[in-house]
Amino acid sequence: MSLKHFTTLLAVFGLMNFAIPVANAAEDDLLTIGSKAPDINVEHWVSDNDGKYEHITDFKDGNVYIVEFWATWCGPCIASMPHISDLQKKYADQDVQVISISDESLDTVQAFLAKPVRGDDSGKTYAELTSSYCLTTDPDGSVNKDYMQAAGQNGIPTAFLVGKTGLIEWIGHPMTMDKPLAQVVAGDWDRSAYAEQFIAKQKMDAGMQNVMVAYRSGDTEKAIGLLDELIKIAPDAQSKAQMEGMKLQLLIRAGGEKGAKALKELAETQAAPAVKNRLAWMIYQMSEQGQSDDVMIAAAAEITQKALEADPENAEILDTHARLLHKQGKLDEALKAQRKAAEIGSDEPEAKKQIDSFLEQLEKEAKE
CATH class of the missing domain: 3.40.30.10 (Glutaredoxin)
Structure with missing residues (x-):
């Protein structure tokens, strides 16, 4: 998963608004x-x-x-x-x-x-x-x-x-800096109290730099391990939530059983079927780019199946489900779902065009 996909996940699911810091000093030498x-x-x-x-x-x-x-x-x-x-x-x-x-x-x-x-x-x-x-x-x-x-x-x-x-x-x-300046000049600035808070944030920022170095080098497992350490020392609930959100993204990036578990757990936190569908669609797009494995595709198909249980007449969810089934080699099931999606149709012209086009593709494959 690219950093762009990470950002999209944050925006879609409202996990956090988090900017990755780029520290240049070792944590112990700050x-x-x-x-x-x-x-x-x-x-x-x-x-x-x-x-x-x-x-x-x-x-x-x-x-x-x-x-x-x-x-x-x-x-x-x-x-x-x-x-x-x-x-x-x-x-x-x-x-x-x-x-x-x-x-x-x-x-x-x-x-x-x-x-x-x-x-x-x-x-x-x-x-x-x-x-x-x-x-x-x-x-x-x-x-x-x-x-x-x-x-x-x-x-x-x-x-x-x-x-x-x-x-x-x-x-x-x-x-x-008006208030701290006034207190420093007056001699009543509480440096220790401020230092405790500021140094904790500095250490978190430096730790996040190490996470990103590991991630960019392709060592996702190390990055996740570093995040686990940061979660333990997070100075407040907001920081902890940020670290946990980042860990979730990295797990999805890693794929496999751990990634699939994280993906399904995230989907369970979303009650709206349409939101579940957006997550599953993202996995489908990643698979189209060669960035998602079979385990993640299967997990995404489970998510769309549950979304359809709550909203069985949703053409967009049916379309996503059909595409994921097709990725799994389940042509007959995919064709059935896509025919239903085309029958229901979509109010969005572009979505309707995509649904009909994919149906044509599936029907052509079924005849071959």
Whole structure:
């Protein structure tokens, strides 16, 4: 089963809305909450509030730093700029310094900054908008590697909040850092409580990367085993449901008896015959592409049979059932089901055309 089929399964059965993360650091080596913030070596400091802010490499005790990653092509990054500017102005006299880092070329960044701010009729440029804080670019990507990749973070904008002792206090979208920033500055931020939740998510993300590496290498059995381990350590019900949904998909992908069992169990959770039919039809399509075995086809035929027990006059279900029977070499049974499907007909012109066409194929085979 392709990743496209996985996504379709999720959409059809409402199991979850799950994006596979792509972590770049080993689980045990993740940069995380409470880690010492790595020194930074930024190549180009484009703005620094007219020299107010130092071009630092390491972090001074007693100061708070926001290390934020952005790019000129990133819409959410650009949308965050006014808020970041406002935060820098708000905390300018409280030893807070924003360092916003791209990994694009200096020419690319400068060309962007020369443009007028979108939606601002005053003619203000992005250079003026971001002049209150340190906007930089680091084309060799060293800081990105030390922060984003080391922490398994892939989406931008992402901000790392470095506290007064040089430790990372918070990681997230800059539009959501107002509260933690205020508490870090005030000295009443509960790092331990936040760390417990964040590190659990990081470990899940890193674990999912290992699952996807195994899956993409064709080792579905290993991927399923890794998912079993993740299910055991899932920090909440939602995460557990996501892992279980992914495991279900991988079992169906693997086929065989385990896949057939998972397929039938999933079908049993769906009361509507039409929904059962959509699952069985997916298996039929997979078989047409050589991606489903005989055991899975037989299981899908069982599902359509049960769907027909609840809705015996449904032409679409009869059509799916006939095709699955045909896959099993049961021509007479397939022909009987397809004749009934054609007799009932469908209100959908394309569906009716497909039903009639398949009936013609079966009748031709029966005469040979």
